[in-house]
Amino acid sequence: MNYILNANEMKMYDRDTSERIGIPSMVLMERASLGVVESLKEQNLKPDRILVVAGMGNNGGDGLAVGRLLAEKGTEVTFYIAGNPDKVTPEMRRQLLILENSGFSIQRKLELAEYDMVVDALFGIGLSRNVEGEYLELIREINNFGKRGALILSLDIPSGVCADTGRILGMAVRADITVTFAYAKRGHFLYPGREYTGKLVVKNIGVTEKSFIKGRPGAFCYEKKDLQGLLPKRSPWGNKGTFGKVLLVAGSHDMCGACILCGKSILRTGAGMVKIITPACNRTILQEAFPEAMLYTFEDRPEPEKIQKSLDWADVVVAGPGLSTGDISGELMEYLLKDKRCPMVIDADGLNLLAARRELFRLAKERGGKKLIITPHPGELVRLLKTDREEYGTDREKLVSELAGELCCVVAAKDAATLVVEAGREEIYINTSGNDGMATAGSGDVLAGITGGLLAQGMDSFRCACLSVYLHGLAGEEASAGKGRYGMTASDIVEAIPTVMTLRDEDFLRCQKTPSKKI
Numbered sequence: 001m002n003y004i005l006n007a008n009e010m011k012m013y014d015r016d017t018s019e020r021i022g023i024p025s026m027v028l029m030e031r032a033s034l035g036v037v038e039s040l041k042e043q044n045l046k047p048d049r050i051l052v053v054a055g056m057g058n059n060g061g062d063g064l065a066v067g068r069l070l071a072e073k074g075t076e077v078t079f080y081i082a083g084n085p086d087k088v089t090p091e092m093r094r095q096l097l098i099l100e101n102s103g104f105s106i107q108r109k110l111e112l113a114e115y116d117m118v119v120d121a122l123f124g125i126g127l128s129r130n131v132e133g134e135y136l137e138l139i140r141e142i143n144n145f146g147k148r149g150a151l152i153l154s155l156d157i158p159s160g161v162c163a164d165t166g167r168i169l170g171m172a173v174r175a176d177i178t179v180t181f182a183y184a185k186r187g188h189f190l191y192p193g194r195e196y197t198g199k200l201v202v203k204n205i206g207v208t209e210k211s212f213i214k215g216r217p218g219a220f221c222y223e224k225k226d227l228q229g230l231l232p233k234r235s236p237w238g239n240k241g242t243f244g245k246v247l248l249v250a251g252s253h254d255m256c257g258a259c260i261l262c263g264k265s266i267l268r269t270g271a272g273m274v275k276i277i278t279p280a281c282n283r284t285i286l287q288e289a290f291p292e293a294m295l296y297t298f299e300d301r302p303e304p305e306k307i308q309k310s311l312d313w314a315d316v317v318v319a320g321p322g323l324s325t326g327d328i329s330g331e332l333m334e335y336l337l338k339d340k341r342c343p344m345v346i347d348a349d350g351l352n353l354l355a356a357r358r359e360l361f362r363l364a365k366e367r368g369g370k371k372l373i374i375t376p377h378p379g380e381l382v383r384l385l386k387t388d389r390e391e392y393g394t395d396r397e398k399l400v401s402e403l404a405g406e407l408c409c410v411v412a413a414k415d416a417a418t419l420v421v422e423a424g425r426e427e428i429y430i431n432t433s434g435n436d437g438m439a440t441a442g443s444g445d446v447l448a449g450i451t452g453g454l455l456a457q458g459m460d461s462f463r464c465a466c467l468s469v470y471l472h473g474l475a476g477e478e479a480s481a482g483k484g485r486y487g488m489t490a491s492d493i494v495e496a497i498p499t500v501m502t503l504r505d506e507d508f509l510r511c512q513k514t515p516s517k518k519i
């Protein structure tokens with residue numbers, strides 16, 4: 001697990017490290033710059049001629065120090081500074097003095113020569129408003145150097161990207177590599193900032209969790225090395241009942257594929273059994289395409305006793321994929337929501353039904369608590385909140401939290417960077433796995449299946465939703481590695497689930513012994 005910080009958190013921890021713990025900020029700056037040089041070495045990058053574009057803040061200070069360290073190693077460095085000298089920070093002033101004392105010249109007019117690399121040190125996490133005037137021109141120039149073939153290295157965050165939201169404040173540098181310090185920032189992972197960040201490298205500079213005394217970071221993500229501690233334990237003497245029975249209520253006359261994609265994902269994730277409630281027209285195709293599933297198929301309308309019996313059997317309910325929003329589906333959802341015994345995952349048309357019928361929304365809210373996970377895509381989220389896409393674009397995190405609060409549940413708000421939020425929990429999960437190949441029909445059904453499969457193995461709702469989203473993204477990456485982002489389909493994502501959940505035997509055994517991580 002890794003923390004993802006906003007600008008205020010980073011400033012607070014930087015300050016604590018220098019003022020309370022006592023590591024001088026010039027030392028932190030030197031470590032940051034040494035980290036940048038080290039990361040160039042790690043990536044085998046040996047630029048001969050570089051341009052450093054520095055602002056008057058501490059990000060600029062990092063830039064001058066990086067340039068100085070590279071010059072020591074023989075790189076030809078051109079230093080350029082922008083901004084009002086009256087606003088220079090003490091650390092940046094000191095860096096300027098060091099350069100002056102070392103005999104370097106510093107330009108105030110940009111030299112349009114050829115460079116192998118441009119170091120973007122104009123703004124870091126201190127950017128607080130839209131970029132204008134001289135800065136706008138500079139960012140355009142830096143991007144032009146990039147278009148002409150120079151490698152663009154951003155320090156901490158590409159200048160112009162908002163560290164808290166990933167929004168572009170006027171215009172931003174398009175980096176090839178961003179080296180950030182201590183922890184990744186939200187803007188590195190939230191779009192469009194993620195696209196501008198390029199390859200992200202995080203370097204330790206001496207700021208640690210010891211500085212979290214005034215509050216922990218509000219966001220985190222998972223990494224591959226966490227899987228061992230996160231995957232549900234398997235009992236060696238378990239049977240298919242031990243690993244969970246999932247009731248999948250999905251599919252309709254024209255949508256059978258959703259049952260298959262979702263149902264297969266449930267079993268591929270390790271749950272023991274799946275039973276599908278779906279219209280009779282889907283019976284033959286399901287038996288052929290998905291022989292592992294048990295079925296209750298109905299002709300005109302499902303019998304309440306049969307639904308009841310299925311609910312008695314189930315450990316977890318997944319409802320919605322391909323369900324359609326007709327009256328029969330509405331009735332089915334009502335039965336499912338009224339039975340509050342087992343945890344439930346609602347996706348797709350299940351959510352559209354909640355949005356269209358306030359009574360169902362109310363029933364969902366009543367069963368909330370730890371027992372409900374919803375997985376809306378942006379369109380479903382907007383429908384549920386009766387808002388519009390414009391508001392979604394303005395403050396997505398606020399809307400997702402609002403929805404979690406209203407339904408008292410866990411929301412996995414799907415998007416290119418999926419967020420997971422739980423009602424009453426301050427910490428949010430920001431997903432970092434996956435790629436645009438996953439924007440393909442049925443991909444969401446796979447996520448609903450993974451979530452149901454993990455929930456059936458006894459995971460807590462919030463951790464289950466975070467892990468499901470992460471695994472789903474990893475399976476998407478695996479699918480694109482094989483089929484490419486153009487050609488991959490949701491079925492490829494299903495088939496990739498086992499690969500991303502496979503631990504080497506020794507890791508698997510260790511995973512059984514390590515207690516599950518608390519977050």
Ligand SMILES: NC(=O)C1=CN([C@@H]2O[C@H](COP(=O)(O)OP(=O)(O)OC[C@H]3O[C@@H](n4cnc5c(N)ncnc54)[C@H](O)[C@@H]3O)[C@@H](O)[C@H]2O)[C@@H](O)CC1
Nearest residue numbers: 014025028029057058059123124125126127128129130156
């Ligand atoms: N001890 C520390 O504080 C450390 C800080 N470090 C670096 O310091 C950076 C943060 O430094 P600062 O807080 O000085 O901030 P920045 O260097 O990011 O720049 C902020 C400066 O730009 C001005 N500004 C903000 N938005 C503007 C706009 N749109 N147009 C024009 N001017 C604008 C601000 O008023 C401020 O003077 C980090 O990103 C990181 O690179 C690192 O050296 C690690 C240690």
Ligand SMILES: Nc1ncnc2c1ncn2[C@@H]1O[C@H](COP(=O)(O)OP(=O)(O)O)[C@@H](O)[C@H]1O
Nearest residue numbers: 377415416434435436438439441442443444445
């Ligand atoms: N550009 C992207 N990068 C990463 N993940 C993506 C991207 N686009 C879509 N996804 C993921 O793909 C899934 C699409 O789900 P959804 O829209 O519900 O598809 P469907 O309705 O076709 O099943 C979501 O989990 C989403 O997070």
Ligand SMILES: [K+]
Nearest residue numbers: 123155157159
């Ligand atoms: K920068």
